[in-house]
Amino acid sequence: MAALEELEREYARAKRDKKFHARLDELLKTYAGRPTPLFFARRLTEKLGGAKIYLKREDLLHTGAHKINNCLGQALLVERMGKHRVIAETGAGQHGVATATVCALMGFECVVYMGTEDMRRQELNVFRMRLLGAEVRGVESGSRTLKDAINEAMRDWVTNVRTTHYLLGSVLGAHPYPTMVRDFHRVIGREARAQILKAEGKLPAAIIACVGGGSNSIGIFYDFINDKKVRLIGVEAGGRGEALGDHAARFRGGSPGVLQGTYSYVLQDSGGQIALTHSVSAGLDYPSIGPEHAALRDAGRAEYVPASDAEALEATTVLARTEGIIPALESAHAVAECIKRAPKMKKSEIVIVNVSGRGDKDVGILRENLKID
Amino acid sequence: MPLTFYKKPAMVAYVTCGDPDLATTREIVLAAIEAGADVIELGVPFSDPVADGPVIQRASERALKHGTSLGQVLTLAAEVRQHAQSTGLIIFSYLNPILRMGLGKFCKVARAAGVDGALVTDLPVEEAGEYLRAMREYDLAPVFLAAPTSPDERLRRIAEASRGFVYAVSRTGVTGQRQQLAEDARKLVKRLRRVTKLPVALGFGISTAEQFAEVGEFADAVVVGSAIVETVERNRGREAAAVGEFVRKLTAVSSELSAAAR
Numbered sequence: 001m002a003a004l005e006e007l008e009r010e011y012a013r014a015k016r017d018k019k020f021h022a023r024l025d026e027l028l029k030t031y032a033g034r035p036t037p038l039f040f041a042r043r044l045t046e047k048l049g050g051a052k053i054y055l056k057r058e059d060l061l062h063t064g065a066h067k068i069n070n071c072l073g074q075a076l077l078v079e080r081m082g083k084h085r086v087i088a089e090t091g092a093g094q095h096g097v098a099t100a101t102v103c104a105l106m107g108f109e110c111v112v113y114m115g116t117e118d119m120r121r122q123e124l125n126v127f128r129m130r131l132l133g134a135e136v137r138g139v140e141s142g143s144r145t146l147k148d149a150i151n152e153a154m155r156d157w158v159t160n161v162r163t164t165h166y167l168l169g170s171v172l173g174a175h176p177y178p179t180m181v182r183d184f185h186r187v188i189g190r191e192a193r194a195q196i197l198k199a200e201g202k203l204p205a206a207i208i209a210c211v212g213g214g215s216n217s218i219g220i221f222y223d224f225i226n227d228k229k230v231r232l233i234g235v236e237a238g239g240r241g242e243a244l245g246d247h248a249a250r251f252r253g254g255s256p257g258v259l260q261g262t263y264s265y266v267l268q269d270s271g272g273q274i275a276l277t278h279s280v281s282a283g284l285d286y287p288s289i290g291p292e293h294a295a296l297r298d299a300g301r302a303e304y305v306p307a308s309d310a311e312a313l314e315a316t317t318v319l320a321r322t323e324g325i326i327p328a329l330e331s332a333h334a335v336a337e338c339i340k341r342a343p344k345m346k347k348s349e350i351v352i353v354n355v356s357g358r359g360d361k362d363v364g365i366l367r368e369n370l371k372i373d
Numbered sequence: 374m375p376l377t378f379y380k381k382p383a384m385v386a387y388v389t390c391g392d393p394d395l396a397t398t399r400e401i402v403l404a405a406i407e408a409g410a411d412v413i414e415l416g417v418p419f420s421d422p423v424a425d426g427p428v429i430q431r432a433s434e435r436a437l438k439h440g441t442s443l444g445q446v447l448t449l450a451a452e453v454r455q456h457a458q459s460t461g462l463i464i465f466s467y468l469n470p471i472l473r474m475g476l477g478k479f480c481k482v483a484r485a486a487g488v489d490g491a492l493v494t495d496l497p498v499e500e501a502g503e504y505l506r507a508m509r510e511y512d513l514a515p516v517f518l519a520a521p522t523s524p525d526e527r528l529r530r531i532a533e534a535s536r537g538f539v540y541a542v543s544r545t546g547v548t549g550q551r552q553q554l555a556e557d558a559r560k561l562v563k564r565l566r567r568v569t570k571l572p573v574a575l576g577f578g579i580s581t582a583e584q585f586a587e588v589g590e591f592a593d594a595v596v597v598g599s600a601i602v603e604t605v606e607r608n609r610g611r612e613a614a615a616v617g618e619f620v621r622k623l624t625a626v627s628s629e630l631s632a633a634a635r
Binding site: 001002003141142147150151154155158159160161162256257258259260261266268270271272273274 | 422
């Protein structure tokens, strides 16, 4: 609790500090490569025959996903707090890579916890983290994926709390993380809103983003929340089926519960034990969801739908061959929903899809699942 | 309320219920009581024991494999209560299983079973409003963890909300045995005594009679958890006897300390 309170105070101070914002903006611009383009997907639009499709290209950000927006913000806080050791959890490895990246940039010691099952399916990222100087510790307990990595990271944190900052990668965990991480990703939606108004002179009818913990989605949704006519659509991992354990669609089978310091919708059994989950994409494979998403969904402001493993894999090929963009499997879930939804929309309507990351890390899985070479 | 510490230091024993099975847990608990444990913490296994080290993690996994549930632990508590009238019984659980059962239902069943209190590992006092109301309604003692990193103001809040005793955590970290007791432990108990008159129990990392004696010099009770759980793990087929022997070794220290004090 003391560490959380310290972090909350430091973040509040930083928020009020013009120099903090200026420094973060500078790094986002010159180091990470912001702003990211909003790209009109002409061929995909024609193929689907409905709404005009724009792609927000977070995959073009340094390290290949949106994660670095948050890592840069938290890294500056670590510096302000005078800590030198950073730990993180990672699912697909993108947050791990972004954390290792900012630690190399700032000179911090870095330890990343990753489930051994995830290490196997996202090998490229494991190598990248080590090349960047981070220590990657495999977690063998439980399902050996993201939630187990979080458990281990939290154990490290409570043990080393005086010297260490836990650089949480999504809008989860105890306060202030869900708020703070969302704030660091708001830049995605802020840019997209300005970009679409410039390109089309009007707001989109819908925004589609994949939802694991919920950072990229809340990041693109947030600045549109007050634009009531813009539908906000979050896409969860529909996995391989509807039975508990075969997916990670929290709003399809979950109920309110507490996991890892957060009260939100959780996939759990009748005894309150947290359920195992499945998704072809490591980054969506998590039994709880950011509490702000739970609030948006309960308020009816945002809607959440699943996309299956098969649909995500298919969507990867479609985007690759229609627009020359290989999305991360996580982002492919958002593309899959776009493929279903755009044809039913008017040609005068606009839909923005958040391409939260690139798919290089997924070639192993894609090769196993698609008949290509 | 049997949450009284009769000797100095009193002994609080934690077990993970359902490892290897509930019937054996009952034998283990009764053996510990016979050997001198004043309070038993009945640990409810959880899928994501974030505050626990490898020993309790393994025990929880084994217990969950045959579906050990909060409901079953409460039933076990009732059975233990029938055999042990003056032992304190605390349900030690993460929050989610309790929320799933319902706070009101949990308290009602716990009270009926003769449970004295509960310690919810991941429920900070700041978020405990509803829980405290339910516990008070059913005359159950809420026990909270106080950490060495908690500032004085937080220790005060913990003390105000606590009933029965305050559980001081000896060091930053998770459950598990350690060779040396950290400096943190003594300082924390001292700071707690400034804000509470409740007995202070110290736990995390205690496994030997020497450590037990050392803690007994400044705390009212000593909590032993992982060491007992590991004794269970290492003595398949004679768990209760092994735990009884182990607890007896530790509580012998209290007799010596009491004798020395006279």
